[in-house]
Amino acid sequence: MTVLAVAEHRRGDLRDVSFELVTAGRELADELGSDLAVAVIGGDVEGFVEELNREGVDTIYTVAEGEEFNHGIYAQTIEQLHAELDPAALLLPNSVNGLDYAPAVAEQLDLPLVTDVIALEGSDPVEVTREQYGGKVEITYDIGAEQYVLTVRPAEWPTATAGGEATVETFETDIDEGALGTTVKGFEEVGAGDVDITEAEVLVSIGRGIEEEENIPLIEALADALDATLSSSRPIVDNGWLPQNRQVGQSGKVVTPDVYIAIGISGAVQHVAGMKGSDTIVAINTDPNAPIYDIADYGIVDDLFEVIPALIEEFGGDVPDI
Amino acid sequence: MKILVTVKEVAEVDDEFDISGLDIAESSLEYDLNEWDDYAVEEAVQTSESHDDVEVVTVTVGPERAEETIRMALAKGADRAIRVWDDTLEDAQFLDVETKAELITAVAEEEAPDLVLSGVQAGDDANGATGVAVAEELGFEWAAVVNHLELDADAEIASVRRELEGGIEELTDVELPAVLTIQTGINEPRYASLRGIRQAQRKPLEVNSLEDLGLDAGVVDSPVERTSMYEPESESDATVWEGSPEETAGELAAFLRDKGVVDG
Incomplete structure (x- = not known):
């Protein structure tokens, strides 16, 4: 059995949530008695592997497709990885980009989705905790399914420590370019001004x-x-x-x-x-x-x-x- | 061109509230139009004002009480509204992302819009997922967390800015038809005018049951079950200064002077 986490990067850098996903993923994998695999899609995957090789990761899958995040490439790649690895849990960041593909992947794979998870416990079923009503209450949910998708709130888990012993595998995807309906044209920094x-x-x-x-x-x-x-x-x-x-x-x-x-x-x-x-x-x-x-x-x-x-x-x- | 806007009536919780079973007690709740949806409605109405022949239709999943919220969207300029509800939905413990997506997708398939605008999230359950799930179900393109939209209806392209973390925006072209999830701040939502409110009373508001949408009760089935709700224990170890405003202000002033961060 496997827990599959997907790293997030932007403009050449892995974002911290990637290392937090490793911690949360390891925690869940221990509950389930399973392996933890981490996938990194696009950008400088070789460089990212070194950074992602943290304690608790069993396998890192590198997917050399594109530079920056594109939800179509991510969705297609993750669907193919999911078919290959058949993971119990798919663990994704509850970031702006995470929420740009996680619901589509869950829908496509017909898996239950719980977003913005702040705690995980148990294995059969796994119980997840989230905040609702503007943080006034916490609610626990049992996920009564063999396979599911969770998005994990950033900064809730600590980042995993360096020094992992993961196996690195290259994963070849078959991207249907014709199905990609969005084109990222660039980035812009906002909020410049006279006051810092x-x-x-x-x-x-x-x-x-x-x-x-x-x-x-x-x-x-x-x-x-x-x-x-x-x-x-x-x-x-x-x-x-x-x-x-x-x-x-x-x-x-x-x-x-x-x-x-x-x-x-x-x-x-x-x-x-x-x-x-x-x-x-x-x-x-x-x-x-x-x-x-x-x-x-x-x-x-x-x-x-x-x-x-x-x-x-x-x-x-x-x-x-x- | 047709724009479908998803509109949710959200529950807001009083500062002091009670929990009843697995939900917040009805007496502790007030209802309002979801803040994000207010911006989505405004974006749709502004688009209808700046382009020819744009119809704006709203869709809501909610009980009869939600019609007050729906009328508000009509008063701001939407042309007509659809509300989805029936006893099966009423009796469900809660509606998960998949269920909501299926309901909205069923309406969207009937309406065949060119563009679906949805709030980034609802203020109460904060899933942040329904819009993108609907896009996948419909086979539409999508973009999440949009804070700027320019529509080229002839080229069938929406040029958007997606608000990423840390003050970075992603500039992206999205092929239509598409679902865009709208972030707060994209525009300045108007207040409904008295004339708008009067007109809203006469605008069509259609109610659809599951059967009307060709769905059965199985749509509410979910492997996800709510098991508990509680008020998180306060992690606060703040020193709270007490007394009159003059006294507490005096305490804070003394602290700031002690800290050496202010003169005087």
């Missing part, structure tokens, strides 16, 4: 709790009073209230300031991914159960519209009329 929030020592960061665009000057005044830099969670940028270069999180910037003050930010996993490395985290949020408190060092469970003016005054700043 990754350089800031103190970040004052705002989220949905600010409620209205008209209230943003309040936080700007706080940033001025503290001589800090203003950043935000995703909804503020989605609304066009702040430019993209201020966005902290999975799709924005990863920041590591000395102090991160999260104001009216609930702490969704995508946001936390971008700021958990901050030295000290202070949360100001009315909901004591907000996930931001799980990673905060200090907290004020109160209305930001009461606390922030008081804080501005503490530092001799002017409280704007909002």
